Amino acid sequence: MKWVSNDIDMYLGAKEYVDTVVLPLLPISFGDDIKQSASMTEFISLLNIPLERQFKGRLMMLPGYPYLKSDSDDRRLQLINHWETEFKKYGFKHIFYITSDSDWRSLEEKLEGTLIWLPSLPLESMDDKYRNQILEDQISQLIHLFVKKWQNND
Template identity: 50%
Template sequence: MKWISTDIEMYLKAAEYVDTAIIPLFPVAFGDGMKESSAKTEFSGLLSGLLERQFRGRVILLPGIPYLNGSEDSLILQLEEWEKVLAEGGLKHVFYITSDIGWKQRESRLGGSLLWMPSLPLEHMDEASKMSVLEDQAKQLMPLFARKWEELDGV
């Protein structure tokens, strides 16, 4: 389910079945890093949307969190608060999706699961090719979701 009113209405009726939040992390840079950060943001956003469609009914896709390059450490405090509020709301699992390799160094400080995928150059692809590439990437992540759910749920 996405963070849109019709999906939230559906979520409210079936909240007991939704135990996972997906939160995309979007780096923002200006100047020399602008094009690279926008590509990472685009890739992570599209991939998160595809994962939401694959796991519809079990996950809620929250709006992506933008942050300035270099501010990741201060964002961790905000993410801790997100995790607390989400847990209080019944969401047992939090998955962060990013194409920013810098998060791998901070992964141990996150309560949720970090899923890092390098962004692929989508800018010159037609829509069909884009979707094919994204579906391939999502297929690689799907077993990671299942494994984390098994670990944390004891299934």
């Protein structure tokens, strides 16, 4: 389910079946790495659409969570811990974070949720057929990761 009013109506009618929340982590930088941060955001956003479609009724796909690349690790953890508290308060058993920002990997053990890091690919320089194939391959791997996590924790 997406964070749109029609899907929220569906969620409200079937909350007990929606046990998973996905929060895409999207870096924002206006410095020398501005293009890289935009590329990461684009890549993760393109993956979220089919992932949400595949698991509609089981997961809530939140809008991307933008954060400043210049934020300290402590600041990032403080904000994410607040999100995790809210997720658990409302009954989400499984919390996933999806990002292309490798900085999160050093914080992974401090998160209660599952971090999925995917290296960003330069999609703008690929032809459409190759780009779509790469996205399909990544989505297939994501689907496998979600199912595996659910099987191990249910």
